[in-house]
Amino acid sequence: MATIEPMLEEIVYSRPESLTDAATHYCPGCTHGVAHRLIAEVIDEMGLREKMIGVASVGCSVFAYNYLNFDWVQAPHGRAPAMATGVKRVLPDKMVMTYQGDGDMASIGMGEIVHAAARGENITVFFLNNANYGMTGGQMAPTTLPGQKTTSSPTGRDVENAGFPIRASELLSTLDGSSYIVRRSLHDAKNIRLAKKAIRMAFETQLRGLGFSMIEMLSSCPTNWGVDPNQALAWVAEKMVPYYPLGDYKISEAVKQIRI
Numbered sequence: 001m002a003t004i005e006p007m008l009e010e011i012v013y014s015r016p017e018s019l020t021d022a023a024t025h026y027c028p029g030c031t032h033g034v035a036h037r038l039i040a041e042v043i044d045e046m047g048l049r050e051k052m053i054g055v056a057s058v059g060c061s062v063f064a065y066n067y068l069n070f071d072w073v074q075a076p077h078g079r080a081p082a083m084a085t086g087v088k089r090v091l092p093d094k095m096v097m098t099y100q101g102d103g104d105m106a107s108i109g110m111g112e113i114v115h116a117a118a119r120g121e122n123i124t125v126f127f128l129n130n131a132n133y134g135m136t137g138g139q140m141a142p143t144t145l146p147g148q149k150t151t152s153s154p155t156g157r158d159v160e161n162a163g164f165p166i167r168a169s170e171l172l173s174t175l176d177g178s179s180y181i182v183r184r185s186l187h188d189a190k191n192i193r194l195a196k197k198a199i200r201m202a203f204e205t206q207l208r209g210l211g212f213s214m215i216e217m218l219s220s221c222p223t224n225w226g227v228d229p230n231q232a233l234a235w236v237a238e239k240m241v242p243y244y245p246l247g248d249y250k251i252s253e254a255v256k257q258i259r260i
Helices: 032-046 060-067 080-090 102-108 110-119 168-173 189-207 229-243
Strands: 052-056 071-074 095-101 124-129 178-185 212-218 247-251
Touching (some): 060 095, 168 178
Parallel strands (some): 095 124
Antiparallel strands (some): 178 247
């Protein structure tokens, strides 16, 4: 009689140490959680958790401090880049990051982010773009697409009255102080992998003292868009990516020398 060899369990993935063991509050299909996991994985792989300080903004992004397991401070609405500037200048040996949504960073915080980039502050910014104000009810944001319906633009964004959406990556890439500005997306496995590589490069930029870096990540918002999670991911690919092309918008010569 043949003997059956016991099968040994092989762990292929475990929760990063930099990610807390907490149930998420995000809506089903929201990709904030994907961004958290990627950031946590990279921090662990680089051994940066004990020197990391996050600056939380206002919006859905504010809850990042519940899920990312390192030191955090809370900034007023839009002021995360200014607070991150102060933290980094006082504690230059620490790694400092902000985690912001489009309503926070591209609206009330636009002046803060532009000047932080212009000064070349040695901080890392994560910018989650879901084309609306997620936390407060799905109103039109600076990134809302032309014709896109929101709770404050029920007939669609009228560019004649409301102007055109702001492309933050293209804007910040024109500033001399910017060192690493890229746009990625979180709507499928391929682009999630590319986003993780960009996160690593952004942290390397700061670690080596090379100046300001920002990763824009296109993110889904099924609840406020009024669609299911799969439809939301498809909407990112079909509607957002054409208007916000993915790619590298500014990579300084010093950053180009980094090999990861």
